[in-house]
Ligand SMILES: Cc1ncc(C[n+]2csc(CCOP(=O)(O)OP(=O)(O)O)c2C)c(N)n1
Ligand code: SF4
Ligand code: SF4
């Protein structure tokens with residue numbers, strides 16, 4: 165890994181002293197996304213933890229121009245920016261819409277689906293901390309089954325996570341990728357690639373969230389890695405329909421040595437109420453998704 | 464915080480360090496590097512830098528002598544956890560000395 169490190173853009177685009185929590189997976193992932201996209205990028209985002217990180221008017225720690233919009237209009241606002249830039253002949257600017265899982269899976273899906281269907285030339289980044297985190301850990305359709313949230317405090321969440329990536333894949337995008345801040349080089353390379361592609365590019369970033377998931381701030385990297393080791397999170401990219409595992413997930417697919425999901429679940433406070441039946445269901449669900457990906461890679 | 468002026472017709476923030484204040488104040492544990500164990504210092508050449516790679520705040524300066532900006536380091540402990548030779552220890556901040 166050290167050799168790869170020197171290939172990374174050394175410049176930082178986020179000044180220190182942000183509002184994000186200690187050990188925030190989003191801060192780390194966003195740090196590398198911006199390094200990869202560099203200057204000449206415009207971000208548009210709704211309310212979410214990233215909006216909090218972007219700061220309170222009239223100050224911001226982020227050196228990339230950013231527009232604040234509403235939940236329902238994230239992708240629509242990106243489409244507007246793209247149209248405006250085209251009118252000004254500034255077609256070399258990268259437009260990136262960013263929203264959380266709540267702002268994507270639940271509230272932003274319509275505008276995103278519309279922009280993707282029209283082939284709007286932008287990157288859509290969904291960072292998935294599996295809940296409405298900045299409002300106090302409410303459940304979203306991205307929250308995994310068995311998790312305690314402030315709106316599922318007794319029985320835990322009863323439904324499985326929505327397979328949003330499949331919904332985006334159904335739009336036949338030129339580029340779709342999953343990333344994790346625990347693997348910054350893989351993340352960086354995918355953003356570099358996405359920047360060069362025209363049309364709608366969708367990137368899904370899993371972001372371990374210490375307060376929302378109930379683990380120590382020092383364990384953010386380890387938690388993200390365990391998600392991949394157990395197959396709860398799968399690193400891949402789909403380029404014009406061609407599926408390819410990447411990084412650690414590629415090795416796991418070749419060797420077939422995934423860890424059981426309990427290794428990941430048992431280390432997080434949010435799964436403390438999970439019963440054995442839910443655990444088995446979760447394992448079966450992860451196994452099923454994994455088999456789908458294996459078939460996809462072989463096709 | 465000093466008051467900042469916005470000359471734009473629509474509300475527009477300007478870039479500033481320490482948007483949330485001196486976040487070093489958030490720390491209860493402080494990262495301390497043992498130079499005798501730190502790989503780039505030992506090898507006297509750029510190497511490792513996993514602390515730089517994984518710091519969510521971007522407050523680690525990669526160099527032969529790795530440096531951490533304690534004014535803004537939030538004390539999460541990721542650098543200490545991920546350091547291969549365990550060159551970083553998280554030491555309790557002694558609030559009585561402030
Ligand atoms: C239309 C509307 N409804 C509700 C809110 C309140 N709100 C602000 S952020 C947020 C949670 C967003 O969750 P997510 O998109 O997952 O981002 P996260 O906070 O987890 O980063 C909610 C419900 C709002 N700002 N606007
Ligand atoms: S709640 Fe989670 S995602 Fe949001 S800033 Fe804190 S650690 Fe990051
Ligand atoms: S991770 Fe540890 S050994 Fe590597 S550069 Fe940082 S302090 Fe030195």
Ligand code: SF4
Nearest residue numbers: 518536537539540542
């Ligand atoms: S304790 Fe956290 S914020 Fe401070 S230098 Fe280490 S990784 Fe960065």
Ligand SMILES: [Mg+2]
Nearest residue numbers: 264265295297
């Ligand atoms: Mg969220």
